[in-house]
Amino acid sequence: MFTLALTASTPGTGTGMATGSVILVPRAYAFSPFEAKPHSTEILNSPAFSPLKARPANTGFNSYPGHNAQDPNSKTTHSSMVYCNSDSDQNPLFNDWPQLLQISIGSGDLMLGQAIHAFLAKLGYQNDAFRGNNLVNLYGKFNKLGDAQSVFDEMLVRNTITWTTLIKGHLQVNDVESVFRIAREMYWVGEEFNEHTCSVILQACDSLENLVRGEQIHGFVIKRGFDEDVFVGTSLISMYSRCGDLGAAEKVYSNLAYKDVRCLNFMISEYGKAGCGEKAIGVFLHLLGSGLEPNDYTFTNVISACNGDIDVEVLRVLHGMCIKCGCGDEISVGNAIVSVYVKHGMLEEAEKSFCGMGERNLVSWTALLSGYVKNGNGKKALEGFSQILELGVGFDSCCFATLLDGCSECKNLGLGLQIHGFVVKLGYVHDVSVGTALIDLYAKCRKLRSARLVFHSLLDKNIVSFNAILSGYIGADEEDAMALFSQLRLADIKPDSVTFARLLSLSADQACLVKGKCLHAYIIKTGFEANPSVGNAVITMYAKCGSIGDACQLFYSMNYLDSISWNAVISAYALHGQGRKALILFEEMKKEEFVPDEITILSVLQACSYSGLLEEGFCLFNDMESKYGIKPEIEHFACMVDLLGRAGYLSEAMSFINRSPFSGSPLLWRTLVHVCKLHGDLNFGQIASKHLLDLAPEEAGSYILVSNLYAGGGMLNEAARVRTVMNDLKVSKEAGSSWIEIDNKVHQFVASDKDHPESKEIYAKLDLLKSEMKQNMIYNRTPADMSPM
Template structure:
């Protein structure tokens, strides 16, 4: 007998030869059902719609009808959508499975059912589909919705153990649970189950996987899933964009946006928020503006979440004007809107505007939340607005947020920055001492208030109460040690850091380097640096700054060069440290190369540009310093003061006074440092009347109280002009005891004007005030030498030796070929020492023919480099530097020499003759000022 089949409107079922009685009963039952037809094998062969092959075991759908296997695949895609009638079938005419919505039906036949279907059905027990899959999936989703992600994953594992047939409605909540818990390993395991089930091609499952890998920090895997998705909708694109933003790959997020546009997809709200966050992280203002234009044309225009993201983007890109425009254009504002804009003002250093906006928020009856108050407290801290901070504190208490650990820490920070330590202590004492965060906030706050000793005491108390310190604690305590130069305490903290295995962390390593550098132990700083596996830019910057502070500018520049050779991008802090090194060595060429790098990177940080001005000033290039000053789009008080100090250093008194007048016209506030620069300029230029006027007008006109530095300057102004009695009277009328520096200033004036009696008296005072200072002994010895009292000179010399007081050796530096060369008195350590001495002898011969006569007198203002060394036998350091510069540079090149002591009269005369004989400009910076030697004359006009 031929095979027969039963046609149902939407599917076909085939029976082979077998139980004819059972088969015929089924046929009879089907024939009585409406819409069902019976065809014999003969009829099948003649059918136009169905072609039958007698050797086959299945019927192929040639038109609109599906294959039998396709219907089974639909069943196994989600069995929970089918009714399972296997246990309650009344007769063979009833199907085994029936779809709940489409009413499609399926029968199980031993012969016609494909083998893979039998395998899959074997794990689905009759009657368990509704009781397990459907209910389990619902329960799984409910767990995730209620935030019980761990329970969701436990249920997922139980479903696997029970042999449940997992589908996309199982996988989606399970993946979301992994996302919420950042459970990457669990997510990878579920991903493997998804691939085996064939659900990896589903667009919703793929989007969830992208989100999961994103939240777990695995961008590479997220991209792999995203790229393998057969179709991608806006959800998957938005998820991938958000993934890149979260991973700090803003540029990649913007590239994805361009690809998405090429595929003709319009971003949704989530995509726009991610793109705006990418622009904010990159500071890409123009790209952000272009996206804003697209938002205006889209359906998302007016959406409050997108509007808030726009404000955040403009704020972080530094365009508060655009942020303000967006804020004003928003028809609807929520607490996030206000908080974002207030925080933007606070973070951009406009705390006053932030506080004013907070007042407007109250007027609009918008209730601030915790985030708002954190922004307000930051604004109060930045502006020193103590009363406003206290008002915010009272509101926090009313809302119950003052007990929050983060809020409490922010309150302590605000009170410390407002210099109100009693209030900070009150907040600290009200916080739970079990939480390390409270201790960290107070320790850090004390360090900011320059109360390093109190910070260390609090740390000891913390240990006594057995509160375990963390990384933040150690950073604060190390900063306290650095501020106090407490090397021993710093080493003890370092031992604790090492014990907890925190030393390898980059932030900790950088902090240790900074602490050791400020404590004067550059060797320990180098050990920490050398033990770091991969030092970052912060570590390199700390190491460079440490060497500068330790007086090793040349080594600092070597480190800077090595850092760039390792392709580590310098930061603004790195450039500042390197510029300070250049300034300390007068390394102009190196400084110029750093200037070029800053211009290439378009860094507009004002403090960095102030350092550029300082570097050019200290390298003797006052014109280039003013060029930087003049080109700055924004200047602060430090910019003006730095330029003022540069003019003073170069003896350009009139230029300094003119700049001061410009500062007054612009309404800039002059501080104590400004007046030191101004008075110093008057001193070097011999402007006695002007110096007296500004000194007497400091407090009554400008409100600046005179300090020891100002008294030293006015004593120098009067002393240089020969008004010794007036200078001495100023010292007598000082409201505090004179410092050694002030006394030495008057002593130098005594030498210039030949008042040896007053000089002897003052030199004795210097030794009495500071017996460990070698300058007093040297200067008194020089006074006795000048007056012929050689016996007294010998006694002073013996007293210095007996007290084991060593004088500072003279040292000079010169930069040649982007390398700094150092020379001491009678230096023989330089590799070209013989050639240098030969060049110096040749030079002395030329100078003698030109009329140069060595000055063999011992001069008081030289701080004693030549005290015991005859300059003809043991040449001073600047002479060696000049000789080396002449033999190592092309004819006509200017030479720049830096000296750690004040230049003596003989070296001053020697350098004037050199500039005339060799026809070069020589720029010498000594401990007092700059000397520009050209054509046999000096810019100081022999007044130094």
């Protein structure tokens, strides 16, 4: 018995004859198999290049790092060193090369494979499809498609396996077009396609643009009777679900007579990805009923499929089952458990499962941290950042995106900037998910310039990154947002429901009916009107743009209504001062068995307030908790102060504030000052003002409101004093602006603005209007109101 070692590159490797128990494959074979020129008689006759005859010296062998020549079982042996039995007088390579090739692929040792290539080249693989196929496979597995192609080209005899293996290599590097090109060539030369070939080609049809090809192959598969094959079936299921046709995938699944565990696991996973948790569990139960044994993939998939609709008890049973089946320690199962508890908002269970994991990786960490972010605890998620750093588990784009989401959640721009620096340093800056998280962070922290820079630096923008920058533009620069929307259409990125909802909200805030209508037309054209969130945003847009008729028409024509639709239309009536109609709709909503939420109640209270429906407002407020199970929040209390105040009950409004749990909040006092100003009541106004300025001394808006209250009551000196205090405290307010849209152009004005080209005419018209109002006794305020702020 002697030892064979295949080593490739040790410097100083001799090429002399064997003198010991070790064969060294010459360097020339190991590195340049294509240059081995196996047909050259010169090489064939050379002992150095003849493995069958060669017994090269073991010079250099012992110098191989980590190798122990005396101990063939040494665990430190480099994968290039392969030991095998060779009692026969034949060179062991002769029989064992296929296994050695497997070792080469399995251990990632390309040089070992190249050495075998050299050996096979010498034997003349051109006349032996088996040898050539193995080499095509070798190079394909190492993503060396050029070398695989060279072997393929040199082969004189090819078969289905040769072609299939080459196709698989191209599939592995995602070169879909080469897959189809080679498949076409295969067809033209008359090579037979079998189940293996079809399942490989089907994998290349993984996007909508290749669905037609996938369907053609499906037709061919049926014609040849390959549709019974479980591999082909699984590839078809994969192809259809990746192309977004889960119905077709289901059909393939149900037509498949024999399904193995892998196929069932796959279907569970596809149902999970499609959000069909119950169906995924159905397949899982079918798997158990078929007597098949679930494995770690089964549990990872079925647990991940448990979305919010699945009862938590089911989740607990699955969790228990996977432990019982011995799959609980698998890291992917653990990660799925943590993520699914996060999905159900069960953070404590997620933490417990995370802590109970024997082994954790970056995915486990990200799953838990995303749980903190989703549950509004960005601060805790960010604490994980330092832990990940300390543990040295590394980072990836998903982890960075989650951490940045954490920064957005708690508006921690400082740490966000640090992570941005880290992202740049580690080369993740062009990643679209990281970029989108950065845009979101900067947009939320009102750093629009930074958001814009990140957005424009993204190489692959998608609709999510576009929506992120869009939300940054809301309330900032409407023109830019619309220009960006045109760019989006030019770039052929399809808008989604979020895009439309945000653009509509933009038009609504700008009260820009023409733009809103254009958007609505585009929405109808693209079929998004049926989307509930878009439909509801259209209602709100019409209401805010002053067109209550259009808002109602759309509401009554919508096929799908939810509570938000009702809230939108009730709020529309409130906004238009039609309180009675809002109340009628509220009753209708309940009759139709829609459950009112806190927004519904707020909208109805606003409707009562704007229409002076004091009694109705109070009844609803008193019923909130007992009848609707909604605890009144600060906004509801503010609404009640407004309701009482507008109705002239200022004393009651003040005692209402004092009795409320929010008497220390500036919002309620601001509301009271506002209603006092409406009534010109300086008595209560002064008390309310004192509370407001004590509670919010840094808010410029409060000083201006108080100053206007005094000015409105004729106390001009007091009004001026408040302004002086405000200036002394260096509290400044951004100039307010108003705008009007004429002939598709928005004209914007700030106080004392003289920039408009028709400024003179505009002021002249204003003066005329003021004097007319005076004459008609409509305008009965003091001159202070006329002076710009």
